[in-house]
Structures are given as structure tokens and as C-alpha cells.
Amino acid sequence: MSELNSKIPEGPLANKWNNYKEHAKLVNPANKRKLEVIVVGTGLAGAAAAASLAELGYQVKAFCFQDSPRRAHSIAAQGGINAAKNYKNDGDSVFRLFYDTIKGGDFRAREANVYRLATESRNIIDQCVAQGVPFAREYGGLLDNRSFGGSQVSRTFYARGQTGQQLLLGAYGALERQIGLGNVKMYSRHEMVEVVTIEGKARGIIARNLITGQLERYFGHAVLLASGGYGNVFFLSTNAMGSNVTAAWKAHKKGAYFANPCYTQIHPTCIPVTGDYQSKLTLMSESLRNDGRVWVPKTKEDAKAIREGKKTAVDIKEEDRDYYLERKYPSFGNLCPRDIASRAAKEACDDGRGIVPSGLGVFLDFADAIKRLGVDVVKARYGELFPMYQNITNEDPLKTPMKIYPAVHYVMGGLWVDYELMTTVTGLYCLGGPRG
Amino acid sequence: MKFNLKVWRQKNAKAQGKLVDYTIDNINADMSFLEMVDVLNDNLTRKGEDPIAFDHDCREGICGMCSMYISGRAHGPHHAATTCQLYMRSFKDGDTIYVEPFRAGAFPIIKDLVTDRSAFDRIIAKGGFVSVNTGQAQDANNLPVDKADAEKAMDAAACIGCGACVAACPNSAAMLFVSAKISQLALLPQGGPERNNRAINMVNQMDEEGFGNCTNIGACEAECPKEIKLTNIARMNREYLVASLINE
Numbered sequence: 303m304s305e306l307n308s309k310i311p312e313g314p315l316a317n318k319w320n321n322y323k324e325h326a327k328l329v330n331p332a333n334k335r336k337l338e339v340i341v342v343g344t345g346l347a348g349a350a351a352a353a354s355l356a357e358l359g360y361q362v363k364a365f366c367f368q369d370s371p372r373r374a375h376s377i378a379a380q381g382g383i384n385a386a387k388n389y390k391n392d393g394d395s396v397f398r399l400f401y402d403t404i405k406g407g408d409f410r411a412r413e414a415n416v417y418r419l420a421t422e423s424r425n426i427i428d429q430c431v432a433q434g435v436p437f438a439r440e441y442g443g444l445l446d447n448r449s450f451g452g453s454q455v456s457r458t459f460y461a462r463g464q465t466g467q468q469l470l471l472g473a474y475g476a477l478e479r480q481i482g483l484g485n486v487k488m489y490s491r492h493e494m495v496e497v498v499t500i501e502g503k504a505r506g507i508i509a510r511n512l513i514t515g516q517l518e519r520y521f522g523h524a525v526l527l528a529s530g531g532y533g534n535v536f537f538l539s540t541n542a543m544g545s546n547v548t549a550a551w552k553a554h555k556k557g558a559y560f561a562n563p564c565y566t567q568i569h570p571t572c573i574p575v576t577g578d579y580q581s582k583l584t585l586m587s588e589s590l591r592n593d594g595r596v597w598v599p600k601t602k603e604d605a606k607a608i609r610e611g612k613k614t615a616v617d618i619k620e621e622d623r624d625y626y627l628e629r630k631y632p633s634f635g636n637l638c639p640r641d642i643a644s645r646a647a648k649e650a651c652d653d654g655r656g657i658v659p660s661g662l663g664v665f666l667d668f669a670d671a672i673k674r675l676g677v678d679v680v681k682a683r684y685g686e687l688f689p690m691y692q693n694i695t696n697e698d699p700l701k702t703p704m705k706i707y708p709a710v711h712y713v714m715g716g717l718w719v720d721y722e723l724m725t726t727v728t729g730l731y732c733l734g735g736p737r738g
Numbered sequence: 739m740k741f742n743l744k745v746w747r748q749k750n751a752k753a754q755g756k757l758v759d760y761t762i763d764n765i766n767a768d769m770s771f772l773e774m775v776d777v778l779n780d781n782l783t784r785k786g787e788d789p790i791a792f793d794h795d796c797r798e799g800i801c802g803m804c805s806m807y808i809s810g811r812a813h814g815p816h817h818a819a820t821t822c823q824l825y826m827r828s829f830k831d832g833d834t835i836y837v838e839p840f841r842a843g844a845f846p847i848i849k850d851l852v853t854d855r856s857a858f859d860r861i862i863a864k865g866g867f868v869s870v871n872t873g874q875a876q877d878a879n880n881l882p883v884d885k886a887d888a889e890k891a892m893d894a895a896a897c898i899g900c901g902a903c904v905a906a907c908p909n910s911a912a913m914l915f916v917s918a919k920i921s922q923l924a925l926l927p928q929g930g931p932e933r934n935n936r937a938i939n940m941v942n943q944m945d946e947e948g949f950g951n952c953t954n955i956g957a958c959e960a961e962c963p964k965e966i967k968l969t970n971i972a973r974m975n976r977e978y979l980v981a982s983l984i985n986e
Contacts (some may be wrong), residue, residue, distance in 0.1 A: 354872040369793060369852075370859050372899055389879060401888035426877070432875035434928045436892040443882025463890060466868040467800055468895055475867030491854065513848060542796040577766050581773050582797050625979045693819070696768070696827055 306559070309720045310414045316397075319418045321720070334359035340507055340522030342494045342549050344371030346466075346473055347734025348528030353476035356485035363520055364477065364486050365509055367493040367544050372474040375542040376532060376734075379466025380587060381450060382458035383430075385423035390447055394455040396420045402453045407714065410562070414721055427459055433472035436460050454576035463587070463686055492518070494549045497525060497556045497730060504556075504730035527553055527725075528733040531713040533566070540572060540585045550717055550732075558725035558732070562715035569711035570643035573694055576664035584694055584710040586666075587687055591636045593671035593680060594704065596643070597625045598655040598664050605655040615657075615665055615703045626650055644708035651707070660707050667703035739765040741828060742834040743778070744789055748847050751854075754768035755847065757836070767827035771814065772797060772804065774826055775837075779841040797822040799963065802898030805905070806851055807838040812961040819964045820900065840905035844912070844948040857899050857947035858915060864943040865936035866919040868928045887925045895919040896964040903958035903966070909950030914958040916944050917974035918966045924977050934981035941978050 311318040329337070337360050341352040344366040352364040366374065386399035400420040404411055431437060431445070437459050438446040447456040461468040480486040489509065495506035495517065506521040528547035533539035554560050571586045599605045601623050607613040626646055628635045637644075647664050648654070656663050672680050677700060681688065688699050695705070717725045717732045724731050740763045748755030760777050769777075772794050776891040779789035795803040808814035814824040829835060837851065845853040883891075895918070903914035920937055923929030929936070952971055959968045 333927060350872070357871040368795055368801070368803055369855055370899065372859070372862075373795055373803050375796060375801070376802050378796050378798060387878070425873070428875035428878045429870070431878040431881065432868060432870040432928055434891075434923050434926050436888055436895050436922065436926065438892075439883050439885045439888040443884055461895075464800070464896065467898070468892075471895065475862065476870075476872075478859060478863040479867045479869065481859075488859075490859075540798075542801065543797045557944050576768050579766065579769055579773050579777055581770070581776055584798055693823060693825070696825075708967050 304716070304724070307720060308412065308414075310412070311721065314416050315400075315413060318414050319421055319556065320386035331359050337361065337523045338363065338521060340525045341526035341528060342363070342507065342526065343374065343530060343734070344474070344477065345376035345528060345530060345661045345734060346470055347376075348374070348526070349470065349473035349477045351526055351528060351733055352486055353473065353480050356480035356483075357476075357487075360570075362480070362486040363489065363522060365489045365492045365507070365520075367491065367512060371477055371488060372471060373588065375545050376470045377467045378542065379469075380463045381458035381467065381589075382448065382465045383423075383427070384453075384457050385427040385459060386420055386457060386493060386531060387424055387445075387447075388455075388457075389429060389445060390456045392455045393637060394457050396424075398453075398455065399423060399457065412721075418527055428458075430469055430472050433475060435461060435468045435472040437468075440522070467679065489520075495552060496531065497553050497727070498557060498728065499729075503728045524716055524729050524731060525719065526731045526733060530734070531716065532563070533710050533713050536566075536710040538575060538580060538583050540569065540583050541710075543582065546582070553717060553727065553730060553732070555728075556727055556731060558727045559718040560715065561718040563713075565714035566710055567640060567712040567714065568644040568708045570640055570647060570708050571666065571706045572709035573691065574658045574705050574707040575660060576658075576695075581676055584690075585709070585711060586691060586704070586706065587684075588640065590666060590684060590687060590704070591643070593675070594636065594666040594668050594684065595625055595670055596636055596647070596652045596664055596666055596706075597623045597628050597655060600624045600655075602654040605657055608657045609659055609661065615667070624650070624655070647706075647708050656707075658707075663705045663707045665703040666699075670702070672700065739767060739829070739831045740901040741765060741774075741826075741829065741832070744834065744836045745850070746838045747790070747850055748839075750849055751846055755850075757838075761788040765826050767825070769826045770797070770822060771806070771808070771824040771826065772822050790963070791848075791852045793852050795821060799823045799909060800898060802900035805840045805853065805855075805900055805902070807836075807840055807905055809836045809956065812840065813900075813963055817960075818963055818965050823963075824935065840901050842901070842904045842907075842910035842949070844910060845901060845904065853901075855899075857949070858899050858901065858912070860947065861912070861916055861940050861943045862919065865932065866923075866940060868923065869932060870928075881927050884928060891922045891925040894918045894925070894966065894970050897962075897966050898964055900963060902961045902963060904949065906957040906961035907952075908957070909953060910948075911952050911958070912944050912947070912949035913952040913971045913974065914962060914966055914968070916940055917970035920974045920977055921970040924973060933977065934984050937977040937981040938985060941974070 312321040341364045354679040355360045386396045388394040390582045449456045450458045491512040492509040498506040530545045532547040533541040631638045743760040744757040747758045793803045795801045797821045806821045839851045844857045897918040
């Protein structure tokens with residue numbers, strides 16, 4: 303049994319990270335050159351770590367299974383990135399971001415790590431802007447912010463609906479720069495299949511070359527896993543096809559403890575499953591719940607008629623509809639938190655009131671919003687989302703309600719790490735998605 | 739639905755490839771094109787045949803990995819969509835569909851529909867970045883950016899690096915891809931200090947990789963899933979010209 307020692311630095315919460323940095327051991331430049339680090343995965347965590355370590359002078363080997371490091375699934379994040387910049391002067395601070403994050407994590411996350419994240423959030427925005435990430439701007443040229451679920455301040459930086467893509471391409475640029483300078487050796491189309499340990503310490507990996515099929519052996523003084531979350535252990539999820547959690551699983555088999563695997567975010571607004579051939583689920587942005595009303599018929603008979611195509615949404619009279627989120631949670635209504643909205647949708651469908659042929663789907667209706675605001679305003683608000691929905695389902699959400707159902711989206715559990723991000727295997731570190 | 743498929747099969751980079759006929763039945767109109775290929779591959783595997791190799795990952799149109807040339811069009815018949823965003827209802831029952839890889843001298847075929855697009859990475863490595871190490875950045879609001887410029891930079895930055903522009907171009911030019919990155923960074927103050935070297939180095943690497951030149955055909959813009967504009971190429975040419983004069 304490994305002993306769990308979180309190595310949280312001494313001192314008050316706000317001073318821990320500084321204390322740590324001021325007393326961490328330094329490595330002199332001549333020695334850095336002699337140390338090799340393996341980074342598995344090139345998403346936001348992996349690409350940034352590989353580039354940063356190479357900039358510091360370490361020899362880095364980076365691995366990804368795609369044809370290019372630019373394709374990691376961080377690219378699919380849409381909404382934005384939070385930072386305690388307080389640019390809006392609305393009372394934001396490191397502590398408030400820390401508090402909101404802890405609360406969002408159901409008070410289970412490690413406070414020292416979250417406080418460090420909140421502190422560093424400001425530097426992350428600085429770094430991204432310096433890399434040329436085209437964040438949204440105000441007319442005065444300063445950075446724009448918007449508010450997001452779970453906070454009362456505007457601290458979200460965004461690049462249209464493609465924030466993840468832009469952040470990743472910034473990190474990818476930094477990584478390619480180091481590849482060009484010869485400080486990172488990039489192995490694309492490689493999949494890690496084993497962590498190699500020597501005398502109990504992680505000292506390298508075995509990777510499969512996905513072109514030749516050969517197993518190849520790579521040495522590193524330390525191994526960093528940044529290989530993403532385990533959403534695809536579920537049959538269908540919103541994750542990319544290649545996000546197969548092999549690397550984290552192999553590390554676990556090698557002795558790295560797994561933490562909080564129950565922590566899976568079931569996102570309430572995904573397009574329902576339509577057939578057994580389906581390869582993945584598509585997320586529709588949560589922002590739709592600002593104007594959409596979620597409902598199912600009050601009676602099982604009406605729901606059955608809709609499932610069988612004998613009735614459509616418009617045939618169900620207003621008084622025969624159950625706007626169950628508004629009914630159950632009058633103060634939050636359709637904007638209740640994700641887990642609550644997901645659970646309520648499942649309850650309605652388990653009750654036999656689902657409205658798609660499989661029985662697993664509810665309506666997200668924009669008819670009232672269109673009546674109140676007009677088609678043009680609704681269209682402008684959800685400009686990219688409606689055509690995307692229509693492309694996939696062949697139904698126009700301006701004319702007929704969207705059909706949605708919860709789906710596995712994001713995982714918060716993963717390999718257990720201490721304050722230094724080391725797993726319970728000495729020398730094996732973990733960043734980003736696979737981390738618990 | 740039933741389809742006749744003519745799919746490019748090629749064992750490896752050196753082997754001679756050819757179009758192979760397949761028929762596929764019981765396809766649901768709501769299936770994506772890639773899911774149809776999944777079913778075909780499942781059928782082939784059950785018969786003990788080699789499944790068709792193809793690139794794909796996110797299947798939501800943002801990673802840029804999927805790359806099929808479908809009946810003469812990069813990413814298929816729709817405008818502003820990737821292969822993974824193409825659904826079978828776009829075809830008629832009984833249609834014959836040609837499926838080929840993204841063809842270009844600089845994108846050698848690895849197997850079947852999989853090509854090597856690493857030339858794009860090597861071009862980015864020559865200057866598609868701002869040289870700022872982690873921890874060296876100043877406060878983000880110290881660099882105001884005109885909103886209109888930021889929007890234009892974002893338009894260019896939307897490129898997903900799929901290579902449809904190259905595949906669609908009769909010259910196999912990569913000008914749209916390269917100009918999108920050069921434009922993004924030329925429009926932002928962060929890109930200023932390295933502007934001239936970036937234009938020269940990236941264009942030189944593009945030539946070295948064997949991509950062709952632009953003759954203003956515009957097929958790249960027409961086929962780009964992210965609607966990157968030709969004006970970026972004009973901007974890149976300007977950047978390159980200015981840089982050449984200054985470097986002289």
C-alpha cells in the first residue's frame with residue numbers, strides 16, 4: 303500500500319503557494335539539460351507543460367495519438383476560461399474564485415490546490431494573451447468578460463464559442479516553437495500503453511507507433527500524464543473518439559491510485575441517442591436554457607402518442623404540459639444547476655413521459671422566447687447552435703422544440719495526486735483531465 | 739438507404755492504390771458519414787477483411803482530424819462543414835459515392851484515407867507563434883487591441899488545420915492555411931516584433947514542403963469548413979513583400 307501524503311505546504315491558505323515556490327529546490331541549467339521528461343498528451347495541460355519545461359531547459363519528449371498535437375480534445379471546449387482579474391471591478395478576487403471553485407466541487411476539492419489554481423488563473427490569462435489568443439475585446443480595446451454559471455461576477459474570458467480551440471492553438475504554437483528549437487521531440491500517432499518503472503520509480507513509457515504498429519520504448523527521468531478524462535468508459539459520451547483513457551488506466555494498473563471516479567458530470571442538454579450505430583453524443587450549449595423551457599407531457603398517454611408519431615409537440619395544450627424544472631425548482635427554473643436538470647430529465651423519462659422513440663428525451667422549447675423576443679433576436683442569440691442542431695437532427699428548433707437528454711460530458715475524478723501533482727507512483731505526475 | 743461506395747484503398751505509402759467498390763445497405767438517414775464508414779468497417783472486419791483506415795477524433799467539427807474527399811469535394815457536398823458533420827440524409831438512396839484521401843504532394847498517403855499532414859506542423863514551428871516563455875507575459879490589459887482587429891484576427895484564427903484548402907486547390911497550395919496564421923498574428927500587437935521573420939520563414943517552409951502557389955482560383959475559400967477568407971492570402975502576400983524589402 304502506498305501512503306497518501308498530500309504534501310500540502312505549511313502556513314495560511316493564501317501563503318502556501320508562495321511558501322512552496324520560495325523553498326522548492328532549484329535545478330541548475332547544466333543539470334536541466336541532462337534531465338529528460340516524458341509528456342503524454344498534448345492538450346492544454348500537456349502542450350503547456352511540454353513547452354514550459356522545454357523553455358526551462360529540460361529535454362522533453364511529447365506524445366499524442368492524433369496526427370498533430372493541435373487536435374487534442376481541449377479544442378472542443380466552448381464557453382470560456384475563468385480568471386480572478388477583477389477587470390470589471392465587480393468585487394472579484396483570488397479568494398472569491400477559490401471559494402466559487404470549491405463550492406462548485408461540492409467542497410471536496412483540495413483547498414491548497416484550488417487556491418493555487420485561483421492565484422495562477424491571472425498569470426494564465428496574461429500568458430494566453432501574450433501568445434496571441436484572440437480573446438473577445440471591448441470597444442476600448444480591453445479584454446471583455448462575461449458571467450457564467452456558478453458565480454456572481456464577470457470573470458470569464460472567451461473567444462466566441464471557440465475558447466478551447468484558441469487556448470489550445472496558443473499552447474500548440476508554444477509547443478511547436480520548442481519543437482522547432484529542438485528542445486521537444488514530438489511523437490505524434492503514438493499511444494502510450496505502459497508506464498515503465500525501475501526500482502519503484504517511473505522511468506519511461508512503452509508506446510505503440512500507430513503507423514507501424516510496433517511497440518517502442520522511451521526513457522524519461524519523470525513521466526507526466528496529461529492524457530485526458532475517462533468519459534469514454536461510458537458507452538456514449540461527448541468526448542472525442544480517441545479519448546480512450548488507456549494511459550490513465552495503465553498508470554492505475556501500475557499502482558497509481560484513482561480518486562473520485564464517481565465525479566462524472568452528466569450534462570443536461572445533449573442531443574438524444576437516435577440509433578445503435580451512434581458513435582458519440584453532441585453537446586448543445588448550456589446557454590440554451592436561458593431562453594428554452596424544458597417540458598414533457600403531463601400524461602404518459604400523450605408522451606406515448608408523441609413517441610409513436612401520432613402527435614407532435616404543438617398538439618399538446620399548454621395545461622397538459624409539465625414544465626417540470628419550473629414546477630420543482632421555482633426559484634431557479636430552467637437555469638437550475640446541471641446535475642439537478644439532468645436528474646429531473648431522467649426522472650421524467652423513467653416515469654414513461656419521454657418524447658423520443660427510445661423514450662429518453664425531453665423537449666427544450668423556444669416558442670415562448672420567440673413570442674416574447676421575436677425570431678430574429680432568438681436566432682441572433684443562438685446563431686451557431688440552431689444550425690448545428692438542425693444539421694444533426696434535420697429539425698428546425700425555431701419551428702419545433704429541440705429534443706434533449708443528459709449525456710456524460712466531463713469527469714472530475716482521476717489519478718490521485720499530491721500538491722506537487724505526483725501520483726502514488728514516484729516520478730509519475732499527472733496534469734489536467736486524468737487527475738483526480 | 740443503400741449506397742455504392744468507391745473507396746480509395748492503398749496499403750501503405752509506397753503501394754499502388756485503387757478505388758475499391760463496396761455496397762452498403764440499411765443505412766439510416768440520420769447517421770453521420772463517419773458512422774456509415776464505421777458500419778462498413780464493422781462489416782469488413784466480420785468478413786476478415788482489412789477495415790478502411792481513416793482519420794477522425796472529435797466528431798464535432800473542431801479538431802480538424804477528419805479529412806475525406808467525397809465525390810469530388812473536400813469534406814463532401816456541404817459548405818462550411820467537416821466530414822464528421824456530414825449526414826447520410828444529404829445523399830439519395832442508391833447514390834454512388836466516391837471517397838478519396840486529401841490529395842497533395844505535400845500530404846503523402848499513409849494508408850487508405852489517412853494522409854501525413856505534418857507539413858502543417860513544420861510550417862507552424864517556423865513562426866506560427868509569439869516567442870514568449872511561460873511566466874514572461876505582462877498584464878493582459880497592457881496591450882489594448884482594436885475590437886475590429888481582434889474580430890478579424892479571430893476570423894483567421896478559426897482555422898482548424900484540416901488541409902481541405904490544400905486538397906481543393908489544383909495547385910495544392912497551402913496559402914490559405916499559412917495566411918490564416920500569419921494574418922492572426924499580424925493583426926495583433928503581440929505578433930508585431932516577429933512579424934517580418936515570421937512571414938519569410940513560414941512562407942519559405944511552405945515552399946520547402948512542396949506546396950504549390952496561389953493562382954487566385956478560390957477553391958480553398960469555397961471548401962474551407964471554417965470559412966477562412968481569401969483576403970488573408972492578400973494580407974500574407976503584403977506581409978511577405980514588406981518583410982522581403984526590409985530584409986534586403
